[in-house]
Amino acid sequence: MDLPNPTRRRLLASGGSGLAIGLAGCLGGRDDTAAQDEDDPEGETTGAGNERGGDHEHGSHNHDHDTDHEIGQPVSEITVEMITNDEGKHFIPHVVHVEPGGTVEWVLKRGAHDTTAYHPDVYNGQQRIPDEAEPWASDHLSDEGATFERTFDIEGIYDYVRAPHERDGMVGTVVVGWPDPEGQPGLETPADDRPDAAVEGLERYNEQVRAVLEAGPDGQSSTEAGHDHDHGHSDGSDHEH
Template sequence: MTDSPLTRRRVLRATTGLAVVGLAGCTTGENGDSTNGTATGSHEGTATESGHSEGGTASGHHDSDGHEDSHSHEDDGHSHDETVGEPTDTAVVKMLSKDGGYHFSPHVVRVTVGGTVTFQNESGSHSTTAYHPDNGQPQLVPDGAAAWDSGILSEQGATFEHTFETEGVYHYYCTPHESMGMISTVIVGEPDAHGQPALETSLADKSETVRTKIANLNEQVNEALGNTH
């Protein structure tokens, strides 16, 4: 059978109509998909990017600050953010060899008159020795206070105790590592900062490292005792 021109035109129009409907459907689908994708992508992408940026930035700052603070404290052997509390009957000070440095931790402790400090060796070989003329050192302890010297403690967990009977400020050091700044402090009772040999004695004969460390400790002690002027 031969198709007439009229029949072919009708078929063509019908086919064209279907094509338009099909294209409209595709366009709607693409727009729908694109709109949903854009909304979802934009929303999720923004949230994710913001989350990563904010979370990463915050985390980066904290990590960076934490690392820098820790590094700074380890390098100079003291920590300005240590809180020196009220006097207690006992205290424990750890002796450490860490990251190539040598440290007492905490750097400043405070006990009552008659209180006892236990020095505990955690790593390395250290002593706890008073800055006292009996130990061949300048007097950086209260007048009339007894000297102490543990000798070298090398065994992990080894301890040495000293009871403090005289109120005041005591600086002490590790004999092998004094020159590297392994120096710390005990505050006993509620002493007046004025007139304390530990806070006022000249150390001209000591190295810059020792002088700097003791000056830093004195800042902490003065702050703890309310002598900030």
């Protein structure tokens, strides 16, 4: 049974709306890691595994972007900026948390970017979205203000990438609802064939997401809750704090 595609896109800069989904041409798999880009015309960054790409410390800067949206407080809709700046190429915020049925809108602020799910159907590489979820791959967005929008109905962890800039660590994560961390492809160890900068980012985001999910909506892990509940009562008394 064909599932409805939850993705819809709008190119505000060109005045278009309701454009058709462009996944059909991507279903054979996509490997853009060595491609040159409109915002990288000189080809200064090359394919995965090169020294420049491998040495790029995307997560080493003191970015404030990770705190722009607090994981653990899911929202119904949120905007993620796609930007090229002096520090590199980024999705901002890097990690967002939405409710089931929530919408994420990616908007191009500077450069030329796309947003593509980590899934073999749309990008050659490791699957890092829920098994039952449908992957997405936006068009290449080059006009400032252009957007791509997707609604996330299935609870889980969704990792995604800017295809040609994976080598620069341009990856992001969408958390939907409060999934059990166990069994989530998006929380697995990144594949060895991914560029170092992407692996570094994914591992860092994984750590943040896992900590929040294990703490739960009340912000307290089951272990901590049990410790607080039993604290000071080892003698069986009914002492009230």
